[in-house]
Amino acid sequence: MREVIEKKVLNENDRLAGELRQRYRDEDILCVNIISSPGSGKTAMLERTLASFHQGISLAVLTGDLQTDNDAKRLARYGFPVRQIVTGGTCHLDARMVTRHLDQMGFRGPGILFVENVGNLVCPSSYDLGEAAKIVLLSVTEGEDKPLKYPGIFHRASLMILTKTDLLPHVEFDPKLALENARKIHPEIEYIALSSRTREGFPEWLNWLQGLREKAHQEAAAIS
Amino acid sequence: MHEVGIAASILGSVEAEARRRPGAHFQAVGVRIGELANVDKEALAFAFEALTRNTALANLRLEVEWCLRRQRCLDCGAEFVVQKLNLNCETCGSQKTSCIGGTELDVAYLELEEPCVKL
Numbered sequence: 001m002r003e004v005i006e007k008k009v010l011n012e013n014d015r016l017a018g019e020l021r022q023r024y025r026d027e028d029i030l031c032v033n034i035i036s037s038p039g040s041g042k043t044a045m046l047e048r049t050l051a052s053f054h055q056g057i058s059l060a061v062l063t064g065d066l067q068t069d070n071d072a073k074r075l076a077r078y079g080f081p082v083r084q085i086v087t088g089g090t091c092h093l094d095a096r097m098v099t100r101h102l103d104q105m106g107f108r109g110p111g112i113l114f115v116e117n118v119g120n121l122v123c124p125s126s127y128d129l130g131e132a133a134k135i136v137l138l139s140v141t142e143g144e145d146k147p148l149k150y151p152g153i154f155h156r157a158s159l160m161i162l163t164k165t166d167l168l169p170h171v172e173f174d175p176k177l178a179l180e181n182a183r184k185i186h187p188e189i190e191y192i193a194l195s196s197r198t199r200e201g202f203p204e205w206l207n208w209l210q211g212l213r214e215k216a217h218q219e220a221a222a223i224s
Numbered sequence: 225m226h227e228v229g230i231a232a233s234i235l236g237s238v239e240a241e242a243r244r245r246p247g248a249h250f251q252a253v254g255v256r257i258g259e260l261a262n263v264d265k266e267a268l269a270f271a272f273e274a275l276t277r278n279t280a281l282a283n284l285r286l287e288v289e290w291c292l293r294r295q296r297c298l299d300c301g302a303e304f305v306v307q308k309l310n311l312n313c314e315t316c317g318s319q320k321t322s323c324i325g326g327t328e329l330d331v332a333y334l335e336l337e338e339p340c341v342k343l
Contacts, residue, residue: 002333005241009233009255009329091226122262123226126329148309152262155323184309187319 013127016095020102020130025220027109030213033129035153036137037146038119041163043071044196045137045205046114050078052206058111062101064093064118071116081105092123095130112209121146125153132216133158138182140164140173147182154182159190159208166195230263230329231271237331238281245338252285252335258328259292285335293326 008014024031034042046061053059063071064085072084083105085097098115107113115131117124125134136157138146141164147154154160160182162175175193182189192208194201238253257263265288272286293306297313298320304313306326312319 001337002335003241004333005237005331006333007237007331009230009237009331012233012236090229125262126226126230150262152260152327155260155327184311187311 010126010128013095016099017128017130020095020099023102024109024113024130024132025216025223028217028220029107029109029111029113030209030216031113031115031129031131032209032212033115033117033124033131033134034137035117035121035124035134035157036119036139036163037121037142040119040137040139040142041196042116042119042137043074045161045163045194046075046116047078048196048199048202049114049205050075050080052202053080055079058107058109059114060105060107060111061114061116062093062098062105063116064097066090066118081107087118091118091120092127093117093129094127098129112213121150121153125156132212135159135161137161137163138178140167140171140175142173144174144178145181147178147185151185154185154189157186157189159192161205162191162193164195164197165193165200166198227264227267228271228275231268231275234272234286234331235275235281238284238334241334241336242280245336247339249337250281250284250334251337252287253331254287254289254333254335256289256291256328256330256332258326259290260326261329263329265290287335289332291325291328294324295321296324297321 036042059080061075061082062085064087065071066087066089069084072082075082083101085093085101115129134157136153138160179191192201192204194205234253234255238250269286276282276284294303295306295311296303297318299318300316302313302315311321313321
């Protein structure tokens, strides 16, 4: 006989992600989940981002890697709490890891939590971490067709950030084509181009974060 | 390569049902996977086999329903399967369509035989 089950394969992760989402709402934490291939510039962008904030604001970073705490060391120089999640081979972060490390770090809102996922365009896209937005990075040293090759993450990301734009004069990369490809998969995806080296595009990126924070506040006010 | 984790989660659902139904014989588990779910069918089958080998679920079949991306037109309401990345409505040509399928990652059903109850 056939017994209908009808549940999500990742229902346990989704349940924990729901708890995280509630916690972020209760504590007024904006959480963004940053995803890209290895080497697209997630850590460099976060370094520049942290350097742009004053110490008064509450910020924290959870950074995932298979091995080493190199990224956490780089990010800790800016004076905000940073925690390395060493996955030991697991190719993505899941809601359980985030919950555990968030508890251990003792980060409290209001503030912004940056989750730097493991460098991988495939697996991280399946795991909800309770974030307000997934952000996908694509660097100009990659191919413009990445969105077509990895549609899952470009479909789920709210924002695509083109990184390393200072290298554009030296590489054959057409930003317009990359964006067109991303919008073939996800017509509403937002877009920012930046360089962590020259800071070009950083005002737009910080504005985008601020806008997302205000939107989260409005949604929280509407619920309560 | 997170298919081992996905396979383990699927088996977790089967084991939860097995605890509810002592004595039942499980033949197959049916899952739905969308083309946007980032799960590779063959890697999943391989992981599933590796995880069930020499266990009580060794003969359990994995039945996969592969789900293509589907959109619904926000103007005329037509629903269609996306071909060649064209998200525009097949019926009226509208560019305003929203995704309604292709991200599935669900345990849909179990095929099982329960022991006869002797009255």
